[in-house]
Amino acid sequence: MNGKRDRQPTIIDVARLSGVSKTTVARVLSGIGAVHAETRRRVEEAVQQSGYERNHLAFGLRTGRSRTLGLVIPDISNPFWADLARGAQDKAEAEKRSLLIFSSDWDAERERRHLQVLRQARVDGIILNPATDDSGLLRQTEAPVVVIGSSGERFPEYSSVRSDVAQGVRLALDHLIAAGHRHIGLVNGRDRRVARTRFVTEAQAHWQRHGFDASALPMDEGDYTVESGQAAMTRLVEREGGRMTAVFAANDMMAVGAILAARAAGLACPRDISIMGMDGVEAGSFTDPGLTTVDKPRYDMGVEATRLLLAEIDGAGDIVRTVLPCRVVERASVAAPRRSVSPARKKSA
Incomplete structure (x- = not known):
């Protein structure tokens, strides 16, 4: 077996092929220090040509950086x-x-x-x-x-x-209210994470800003999965009967579950009930109907x-x-309600 052919290329080989010093090659490979663009190009081409692979462990020991x-x-x-x-x-x-x-x-x-x-x-x-x-x-x-x-x-x-998240909740509720919905259910998370708390508190506060009674805002909980959203939506439909015209879920996975639960209950989305999610994941574009959502970046x-x-x-x-x-992405899962339901107004002090 030819020893030269089997030898791993070194930084010396890269320096020879590119016509620069080992120090310059090291600067290009580490990204530390200024190197002329043309010199960088020659070194990078020499790396490709030679098949050189840097020893990251040795590099980390020398520089204190593993990259x-x-x-x-x-x-x-x-x-x-x-x-x-x-x-x-x-x-x-x-x-x-x-x-x-x-x-x-x-x-x-x-x-x-x-x-x-x-x-x-x-x-x-x-x-x-x-x-x-x-x-x-x-x-x-x-x-x-x-x-x-x-x-x-x-x-x-x-x-x-x-x-x-707070801005995203406001966008969602404004979108549903503008479509004519006045009896909106919420599906939120059941953990104690900050996002869950902000979702609930901002929804209630914004509902009050529109002049409605936040205590009358129906809610149920899931764990951010499709299955938990389906179960939460089933419970909401059972409790709220025909009063609820829309549901806003704290993430898209639970909103997808809500669509499935509505279908199982004999409700067409959005003809009988509108459903809106939050996250903006690509899966929402493939649901039937497509999921209107608050797109998080x-x-x-x-x-x-x-x-x-x-x-x-x-x-x-x-x-x-x-x-x-955040921003609203409009698809087909939200439409004006077929029936008008008077919401509970905020109680006077």
Whole structure:
């Protein structure tokens, strides 16, 4: 066997092919230091031509940087978090970083193990939506941390990125009220997360702003899955009878379940009842009817979180709390009610 043919190409080979020094090649590969664009192009072409692969472990030991980031999300099977992960991955790749993605499944112990693995891997920084309130666990990572989602409010010592849930709730209710709905049911989450609390409190407050009695706003709970939304919608229909003309669910998965439950109860959507979701995931465009929803900027959240993390890794000291706006995506699941039901007015003081 030919020893030269089997030898792994080195940085010396890249330097020879590109006609520059080893130091210049190292600067291009690390992304540290200024390099002329033409020189960078020649080095990158030489890397491709030679088949050179950098030893990331050795590089990390020399520089203290692994050029690897970690992302811990609660549910990789939920399209919302999958879209956010895509945004984070695309931004990381554009900055020549690798991204390790873990799913905690809302399990604090599993999240602890994931953070331990990332710490042992010496990642440069971590993005996560915490399943725990233990800020000490986050501090143990030593690497910079950016928190995503409404949970950022539980960790004010860290930079965070979230969507404006309160604004999204207002948009949804305004849209339903403008369509003529006056008896709207809510399907919210049953956990104690900040997003769940904000969804309920903002819905009640905004309902009152329109002059209606918030105590008469019917609600049920799910755990953000299709099955739980179906069960919650079934209970709402049983309790509210024919009075309810629309339902607003705290995420699209539960809204899809609500459509299924309405169909099982013999109700056509939107002829008999309108249904609106929140998140804007692609699955809503394939339901029958298509799901009207409040679109959260989940991809942009992943991009922005990665940008903030990289800035912290590079020494930015400021804590930044970014709140991204939502928008309504109109499809076919919301229409004017066929019947008019007088809502309960706000009680006089």
